[in-house]
Amino acid sequence: MIKNPYKTVFFENSPSVISTYSIVGEKEANGNLGKHFDQTLSDDRFGETTYEKAECKMLSAAVKGAIKKAGYNEKEMDLFVGGDLLNQIISASFTARDFEIPFLGLYNACSTIVESVIVASMAISGGFAENAVVGTVSHFSTAERQYRYPLELGSVRPPQSQWTVTGAGSFVLSGVDKGYPSVTSATIGKVVDYGVTDVNNMGAAMAPSCASTLVRHLKGTGTRPEDYDLILTGDLGALGSKIFDKLVKDDGFDVSLNHVDCGDIIYDTVESEFQGGSGAGCGAVVFASYVYPLLKEKKINKILFLATGALLSTVSSGQGESIPGITHAVCLENL
Amino acid sequence: MTGKNAENTNREYLEYVSSVCPKTNEVKTLFHAFWVGGLICLLGQAVRYIFIYVFGLYGDTLAGATSIVMIFLGSFLTGLGVYDKIGKYAGGGSIVPITGFANSVVSPAMEFKSEGFIYGLAAKMFVIAGPIIVFGVIGSVGVGLIYYIKGLFL
Numbered sequence: 001m002i003k004n005p006y007k008t009v010f011f012e013n014s015p016s017v018i019s020t021y022s023i024v025g026e027k028e029a030n031g032n033l034g035k036h037f038d039q040t041l042s043d044d045r046f047g048e049t050t051y052e053k054a055e056c057k058m059l060s061a062a063v064k065g066a067i068k069k070a071g072y073n074e075k076e077m078d079l080f081v082g083g084d085l086l087n088q089i090i091s092a093s094f095t096a097r098d099f100e101i102p103f104l105g106l107y108n109a110c111s112t113i114v115e116s117v118i119v120a121s122m123a124i125s126g127g128f129a130e131n132a133v134v135g136t137v138s139h140f141s142t143a144e145r146q147y148r149y150p151l152e153l154g155s156v157r158p159p160q161s162q163w164t165v166t167g168a169g170s171f172v173l174s175g176v177d178k179g180y181p182s183v184t185s186a187t188i189g190k191v192v193d194y195g196v197t198d199v200n201n202m203g204a205a206m207a208p209s210c211a212s213t214l215v216r217h218l219k220g221t222g223t224r225p226e227d228y229d230l231i232l233t234g235d236l237g238a239l240g241s242k243i244f245d246k247l248v249k250d251d252g253f254d255v256s257l258n259h260v261d262c263g264d265i266i267y268d269t270v271e272s273e274f275q276g277g278s279g280a281g282c283g284a285v286v287f288a289s290y291v292y293p294l295l296k297e298k299k300i301n302k303i304l305f306l307a308t309g310a311l312l313s314t315v316s317s318g319q320g321e322s323i324p325g326i327t328h329a330v331c332l333e334n335l
Numbered sequence: 336m337t338g339k340n341a342e343n344t345n346r347e348y349l350e351y352v353s354s355v356c357p358k359t360n361e362v363k364t365l366f367h368a369f370w371v372g373g374l375i376c377l378l379g380q381a382v383r384y385i386f387i388y389v390f391g392l393y394g395d396t397l398a399g400a401t402s403i404v405m406i407f408l409g410s411f412l413t414g415l416g417v418y419d420k421i422g423k424y425a426g427g428g429s430i431v432p433i434t435g436f437a438n439s440v441v442s443p444a445m446e447f448k449s450e451g452f453i454y455g456l457a458a459k460m461f462v463i464a465g466p467i468i469v470f471g472v473i474g475s476v477g478v479g480l481i482y483y484i485k486g487l488f489l
Contacts, residue, residue: 049449050449051449052449145446145447149442149463150442150443150445150446150447150463151419151442151446152413152414152416152418152419152438152441152442152445152446153419153422153438153439153442153443153463154413154418154419154420154421154422154423154425154429154430154435154438154442155419155422155430156364156422156423156426157423158359159356159357159358159359160356160357194344194345194348194349195344195345195346195348195349196349196352201352201356204352204356208345208348239355239356239357242355243351243352243355246351274357322344
């Protein structure tokens with residue numbers, strides 16, 4: 001183990017991402033990336049009686065889809081790592097109930113997808129698992145009711161707000177299959193809180209943590225932003241991205257040319273989504289549907305995926321606490 | 336706030352954030368709220384006239400009947416999934432009238448029905464309207480006291 005002051009994690013036996021699967025709601029399907037998703041729902045309830053059940057079914061379908069696309073079956077998966085936004089991460093836990101795969105449930109809000117990739121990669125690289133499946137999900141209607149107001153309430157969304165993505169994304173990682181994009185290094189985020197208390201302004205709450213993790217990763221790996229074909233952030237949104245670019249510039253790096261935010265690109269209208277998408281499924285579905293195929297087809301060869309999360313709850317914000325942010329980074333490249 | 340929290344607060348950053356945050360266009364939103372809110376009140380007045388001139392109601396019965404019709408309309412449009420769309424456009428204009436109050440009771444009732452009729456629908460029904468009722472009652476007690484004291488001297 002190489003000691004690194006920036007705590008960068010290098011994967012000596014780098015695991016490969018061998019397949020991805022994405023499933024989204026109608027609004028996402030009508031967005032910029034519509035044709036890239038594996039499956040789209042015409043019904044936000046996915047044939048279930050409640051939105052929570054639908055969310056769980058979406059993750060289940062994504063995990064099944066990713067395993068199938070990888071050409072494996074459930075029994076060959078040694079680990080399932082995932083999470084979601086609901087209290088006690090019920091969607092991921094109840095999804096795990098559908099599978100006979102050992103399960104690690106994680107919660108780091110919307111950064112859970114990269115957190116899951118890091119945990120799975122560590123398990124594979126360390127020889128504790130051969131194949132692992134990761135997945136996260138979010139649903140607009142379940143998030144609204146947990147964090148905000150009932151759907152039918154005639155309330156107004158402020159212009160700095162974002163729209164929770166209805167979507168589930170899942171990836172299969174393998175230590176045995178080679179020739180696929182590999183996870184080569186990662187930086188586990190530190191919780192950063194600059195005192196933003198506006199629960200509608202997640203982008204501003206998360207941008208400092210995103211800049212902090214990016215700078216740590218660049219310094220820890222001795223790379224520059226231009227060494228990456230793409231610096232992909234999770235759900236900073238348009239406003240958060242602007243703040244992030246500025247913070248990174250203050251630290252002496254320029255990401256304005258190759259930084260893309262999943263939340264910023266997922267929707268094509270900015271009517272009620274305002275700053276773009278957010279949610280645990282946001283980064284997962286954009287990576288699974290659009291970015292991963294580019295990597296696999298070698299149109300791009302090295303990316304840094306930074307998933308951002310806002311670690312608040314309705315209790316903490318009710319008690320006047322500010323919103324701590326966290327960002328995990330993972331580098332994927334064609335070796 | 337915990338000590339750690341206050342210590343982390345980065346004033347400079349927060350000022351920067353508020354300088355780049357998009358602002359609500361108040362002229363536009365106030366205009367929307369004004370005309371939609373006004374229209375709802377006009378509708379209420381029309382209902383009132385119908386009760387006066389067609390049904391011959393007056394006094395408390397008239398006020399009650401008018402409120403019932405407006406509450407029904409607010410609830411019905413909430414059930415049809417229309418009121419939240421009006422609310423998105425009109426903001427305060429559709430929240431303040433009694434139809435908005437109906438919306439704030441019916442919308443959580445619909446939302447939490449999935450957790451059962453007692454602990455879901457009934458228990459969560461006043462999640463949003465509860466504070467309005469509490470402060471409404473406190474306010475009315477205050478006004479009542481003022482009238483009572485005024486009555487002692489005049």
